Amino acid sequence: MLIGKPSDIPSSAITPRDKYLNRRRFLRSAVSSAAAAGAAALGAGRLAQVFSPAIGVFADTKLETVKSPLTTTGEQLTSFDDVTHYNNYYEFGVDKSDPAKNAGGLPTRPWTMRVDGLVKKPKTFDIDALLKLRPLEDRVYRHRCVEAWSMVIPWVGYSLSEFINQCEPLSNARYVQFLSYYNKGVEKWTSESTIDWPYSEGLRMDEAMNPLTLLTFGLYGEVLPNQNGAPIRIVVPWKYGFKSAKSIVTVRFLDRQPPTTWNDQNSHEYGFYSNVNPNVDHPRWSQKVERRIGLPFYAQRRATLMFNGYGDQVASLYNGMDLRKDF
């Protein structure tokens, strides 16, 4: 069979995206419910899990994207394999390789995100509507984990501010809280740590409105794999990775600083702001250097940049603040 070049294919012959997605979903759920029924009949719970319709429904689906002036240039991308197999997602296990193995059960469709708190009117947004709200941009960002490793990841999404404008927050809303999906039945690994679930993160309103803060739906031009926080997450590139909440189900506008997971775990070690800052060490390790993921062991070490290299865009948010105190 000859495969036509994209230009040879009339756009009328292309299956519309939602039809295509629906068809996929229908086929997968039909096949998998039959398989699940069979597996259940065999009493093989594990097998049922493997064939469950929730697994990877939309991961690997291509997203239509546009270029962005806010993308980071001059960095070598971390490989897709490393980005998707070296994850901190403690709901699916504390080892870096656990989420890729365990996050298959995360039910990414149907998915809604609830907006409440200090807004004109609480609203619920469907993931498929959010995907169409604004053009999806390719944004390469450096990603710096508080554990002193780093990656360069091509995310897909649009500025969170575009979404916040749809939420109509009240004028006294000064903070935004993000709550992640939590279901003990799906996330069977939550007792590997003493965290009080669900995972909660938060930003000050001006941080959330900064155009760099990305409402994220994909990476490498594709729908987010579950272990990377599907189907919707935020990415805040000038902060340590844990500030970028995954698999968000609730967005709450508040007039005071929300409780946030790692800050609650140990406020001495993980500040609310947690801006990447080589001059403020983690009490137990230095933040001056980082290890770039995917390079040979002798080439990994590199200097950590203030605000992860995004100072031009974000340093003004913290004018007059003592970043040693408000770390």
Place this chain on the structure above:
Amino acid sequence: MKSSTITLLKILTWLACLSPAAWLAFGAFTNNLGPDPTATITFTTGLTTLRLLTISLAITPLRRLVPQLSWLIKFRRLLGLFAFFYASMHLMTWIALYTGFDTNAMAADIVKRRYITMGMAAWLLLLPLAATSTNWAIRKMGGKRWNRLHKLVYIAIVCGVIHYWWQVKTGVLTPLTITVVVAVLLLARPVLTWVQRRKVRAVVA
């Protein structure tokens, strides 16, 4: 236990003890140590140290419980020296890959970071034990003094376990298993002594 069997078991122990290092060397050579090779090397050498020390600590209680296993003593030095070998690799990894041979950074880390202070203490405690591991040293020191010196391993392993806890994120429970095993092995000593004393007393009475 026949001496040929002991020799065979010793060869197997050598191979088992060398396998993590061989795996690391092969992985480093083929650039196959996972996404974060530095972390893989650090974690593998550190955990192997703790595991080997733990196994070596199991020998004495086992021998006391099961006298037929008294030949196990022949393996303790081997395990202890391999533990020291991995601890030294672990230390070198930190010096080379974390501090970049920067002595100022090293000094600052040792003073400021308690997990590094603790790890450094553990290695320094193992150093005299490795240095006095030869038959010559045992003879020279005399069994009693040598034994007393080598009790330092108890402190070293406690330091090692604390070192592990102090670098995982707060609330992460990964070091729990080895902590429990080490605690049981350390507590087994006074408990066994107490039980045996009671037995002796019962016989005397």
